[in-house]
Amino acid sequence: MSKYIFVTGGVVSSLGKGITSASVGKLLESRGLKVSLIKCDPYINVDPGTMNPYQHGEVYVTEDGAETDLDLGHYERFTNAHLTKDNNITTGKIYYSVISKERKGDYLGKTVQIIPHITNEIKEAIKKVAQSQRVDVVIVEIGGTVGDIESLPFLEAIRQLKLEVGREYAVNIHMTLVPYIKSAGEIKTKPTQHSVGTLREIGIIPDIIICRTEKQLSKEAKDKIALFCNVDKEAVIPAIDVRSIYEVPLCYKKEKLDSLILRLLNLKHDEKDLRSWENTVVNKIKRPKKEVKIAVVGKYITLQDAYKSIYEAMVHGGIANDAKLTIKRVDSEDIEKFGPEKFLKDAKGILVPGGFGDRGIEGKIMAIKFAREKEIPFLGLCLGMQTAVIEFARGVCGLKGANSTEFDSETKYPVISLIEEQKNIRDKGATMRLGAYRCRLKKNSLSYQAYKKEEVSERHRHRYEFNNKYRALMEEKGMLFSGVNPGKNLVEIIEIKGHPWFVACQFHPEFKSKPNKAHPLFREFIRATLEKKGA
Numbered sequence: 001m002s003k004y005i006f007v008t009g010g011v012v013s014s015l016g017k018g019i020t021s022a023s024v025g026k027l028l029e030s031r032g033l034k035v036s037l038i039k040c041d042p043y044i045n046v047d048p049g050t051m052n053p054y055q056h057g058e059v060y061v062t063e064d065g066a067e068t069d070l071d072l073g074h075y076e077r078f079t080n081a082h083l084t085k086d087n088n089i090t091t092g093k094i095y096y097s098v099i100s101k102e103r104k105g106d107y108l109g110k111t112v113q114i115i116p117h118i119t120n121e122i123k124e125a126i127k128k129v130a131q132s133q134r135v136d137v138v139i140v141e142i143g144g145t146v147g148d149i150e151s152l153p154f155l156e157a158i159r160q161l162k163l164e165v166g167r168e169y170a171v172n173i174h175m176t177l178v179p180y181i182k183s184a185g186e187i188k189t190k191p192t193q194h195s196v197g198t199l200r201e202i203g204i205i206p207d208i209i210i211c212r213t214e215k216q217l218s219k220e221a222k223d224k225i226a227l228f229c230n231v232d233k234e235a236v237i238p239a240i241d242v243r244s245i246y247e248v249p250l251c252y253k254k255e256k257l258d259s260l261i262l263r264l265l266n267l268k269h270d271e272k273d274l275r276s277w278e279n280t281v282v283n284k285i286k287r288p289k290k291e292v293k294i295a296v297v298g299k300y301i302t303l304q305d306a307y308k309s310i311y312e313a314m315v316h317g318g319i320a321n322d323a324k325l326t327i328k329r330v331d332s333e334d335i336e337k338f339g340p341e342k343f344l345k346d347a348k349g350i351l352v353p354g355g356f357g358d359r360g361i362e363g364k365i366m367a368i369k370f371a372r373e374k375e376i377p378f379l380g381l382c383l384g385m386q387t388a389v390i391e392f393a394r395g396v397c398g399l400k401g402a403n404s405t406e407f408d409s410e411t412k413y414p415v416i417s418l419i420e421e422q423k424n425i426r427d428k429g430a431t432m433r434l435g436a437y438r439c440r441l442k443k444n445s446l447s448y449q450a451y452k453k454e455e456v457s458e459r460h461r462h463r464y465e466f467n468n469k470y471r472a473l474m475e476e477k478g479m480l481f482s483g484v485n486p487g488k489n490l491v492e493i494i495e496i497k498g499h500p501w502f503v504a505c506q507f508h509p510e511f512k513s514k515p516n517k518a519h520p521l522f523r524e525f526i527r528a529t530l531e532k533k534g535a
Helices: 017-030 071-078 091-104 114-133 149-165 190-201 219-229 245-254 257-265 275-286 304-320 332-338 361-373 383-395 446-451 468-476 520-534
Strands: 003-009 035-041 088-090 137-142 170-177 208-213 236-240 290-298 323-331 349-352 378-381 414-418 433-441 455-462 464-466 479-485 490-496 502-505
Touching: 003 017, 003 149, 003 257, 017 035, 017 071, 017 137, 017 170, 017 245, 017 257, 035 071, 035 114, 071 304, 088 091, 088 114, 091 114, 091 149, 114 137, 114 149, 137 149, 149 170, 170 190, 170 257, 190 208, 190 219, 208 219, 208 257, 219 236, 236 245, 245 257, 245 275, 275 304, 290 304, 290 332, 290 361, 290 520, 304 323, 304 520, 323 332, 323 520, 332 361, 349 361, 349 383, 349 520, 361 378, 361 383, 378 383, 378 520, 383 414, 383 464, 383 468, 383 490, 383 502, 433 446, 433 490, 446 479, 446 490, 446 502, 446 520, 464 468, 464 490, 468 479, 502 520
Parallel strands: 003 137, 003 170, 035 088, 035 137, 170 208, 208 236, 290 323, 290 349, 349 378, 378 502
Antiparallel strands: 414 464, 433 455, 433 479, 479 490, 490 502
């Protein structure tokens, strides 16, 4: 039977429960165990697919086409777990399932209640992952903070589940903030005590407390937390600020967190270390031999998490090239107001990410024109590919006013348009072209040089596609369609002949990049920027 690790948080949000969960997964994998991870989100949305990036951050897409929380991205980047739609549980999904069963009469006339029906549904969703994915340990992160009303059904469910499986089959990890009061020159443990007290009031007793702090915890502070929170002294684990999130597993390893978990769960394990992770990832981040500046021109630049996987994939590309990246975040609306020269003249590479809606689109197009004309290495992702097509149609093919029907339904030259299967769709949630699709590559292309294979599979999240009516014209003018879906003949990757490195793809390669295995397109994009800088 699989064993469980439940990760909760207190005091404030954004402590890094997702990074901690992913790091624990990495530690257990390094000891020879197979893991899976679940994110429980207490919002009533069925999934984050219809939410604004400013509300939720990026939407992470799994192989099977699930739109999920961005923490699943951390899970897949840190571990070898293959996550599916079942690995993101939301209040919306749980209630949707329970209400559907009630309508069918599955509860045989009973009054449907939070306990036991909602909590049972949560427990079954957690156990489903353990049973279907056949893993040694399932790490379950509960979103939000202890004390939030919307989190209570999830907390009650994991309380019940630990009772059902027994002490040697489940461990509770609670993550809290230990703030440093600068004026007093000391750290304060009281917020942690209150958070653990609230957790205990609802029946959950933490086995391990992870203390998020910017200052090192003294022995006295750790002893005080252990005494007042009723945990072993060795179970008070500091989580101090680090330069890179990829150092976190090493920090927890140093604190012997993995050994503690293994002992509590009575798990057999290998005696392995994280030397490979330290040498191939962390040391290369700390001591790069080169440096390069790359501009990301987007619509949601002010929120760090809106392009989380892209920023991480760029870091991975830097690791593969032994280079430190300086990422310059440029709002596409600013380019519309002031032009591209002001913001992009010092960039050695330009990346245009995905998005929806017409706000800031012309700024993206201006940035792409700047990259094309100045021969600056360019990578476009999803909407970045679509705007690259629009720019090429206008600037090279002479199709004045060319556009996507998403932005101008009456455009004379709809070079980007809805595919047939999307035209009659009215519901917005989970109806896009989602998940993994095949892409066949042309051998005489930059894309083939990157992947070194004729066919790949990549994850998608979009409604609009390249309009094949314009393919012949654009090929004649110098565009190379280097990647095409073999089933539906849909354009997946475009390149511009004669440009040092200009690649744009309809899919999201950032979702398959890992720190110790950079995605080929990001790796080669960074390499091209370094060569441009050297030249």
